[in-house]
Amino acid sequence: MEPVLTADGVVQRYGGRRVLGPIDLRLEAGGGLAVRGANGSGKSTLVRIVAGREAPDEGGVRVCGKPPREADLEFRRDVFVLDEAVFYPDLTVREHLELAAIGHGAGGGAADLVGRAVERCRLAGHADMAPGRLSKGLQQLMMLAGLLVRPPARLAVLDEPERHLDGDARDLLAVLVEEAREQGTAVLLATHDDALAERVCDARTDLS
Ligand SMILES: Nc1ncnc2c1ncn2[C@@H]1O[C@H](COP(=O)(O)OP(=O)(O)OP(=O)(O)O)[C@@H](O)[C@H]1O
Known part of the structure; x- marks a missing residue:
């Protein structure tokens, strides 16, 4: 089977x-590359x-068989990206997650899905607040909760997801990543x- 991600x-x-x-990468379904x-x-x-936000000056990248393009709807369905926190100022935590859930096809099940994600990610007391009013750690947990309100992605691209997280939250992060891999997400x-x-x-690459 073709790898989920290749960079040459x-x-x-x-x-x-x-x-x-120059960097080369190869990541199969369910693989984990640090x-x-x-x-x-x-x-x-x-x-x-890899998130399709900029093109390299040299070499080629393929994600799910195609050059990555963030603007491509299919790419956004296949790929979960967690990097800088960006919010709509007028939406609550719950509304952000409902928007993501509905965008990924949850339909009438969105509220339940979001309720469970909010509980699991320790956001229950904060779900009706605007994320901009939360601590950076809680904002990061909200971004992570995005993993739980959508079907398993084919690829998750996580840029320092541990930032602002305390020990317990880092443990939750690790469990969520492990679960995603078990479901086949690279x-x-x-x-x-x-x-x-x-x-x-299970693999790492060092940039110098
Ligand atoms: N848009 C840009 N224009 C010019 N230089 C940039 C741009 N983005 C990043 N750089 C430079 O490219 C280099 C790599 O930056 P990058 O943010 O990818 O590093 P990083 O490994 O993610 O660092 P950190 O761990 O601090 O986040 C740095 O020297 C940075 O200053």
Whole structure:
């Protein structure tokens, strides 16, 4: 079967300076690949490329058999991306998650699905607040809850999902990633957390 993600000879430059690559990646369904590297080594750049937000200067990337394109509806159905938190200022936590659930086909089951995700992600006391009023950690948990309100993605691209999370929340993050992999989701995890990478991934690539 074709891998969920391949990258061949990917290079990115900004202002003529090479900030990433050349890098090759290969990730099969249900696989977990950790991307490690110091600040500025290009992890977020790689995530943006795999998430279809920018094209590399050199090399090729394929996600589910096609070049990644964030604007493509099918791509957004196949790929879950967690990076910077972005919110609608007028919607509550629950409404954000309902929007995601409905967008991914939950129909009349959206409210129940969201209720369970909110409980599991420790958002129960905050579900009717605007995310902008929450701590960064709770905002991060809301982003993670997005994994629970949609059918399993073919690929999850996670950029430092551990940021702002305390120990218990990191444990929940690890469990959610493990569950996603068991359901067949391939996981690309850019992280500074070695313990998390060890626990939830079976391969790693180091950017320098
Ligand atoms: N849009 C941009 N224009 C110019 N330079 C950029 C741009 N985005 C990133 N860079 C530079 O590219 C390099 C890689 O940045 P990137 O954010 O990918 O690193 P990172 O490994 O994710 O770092 P961190 O762990 O701090 O998030 C850095 O030197 C950064 O300053």
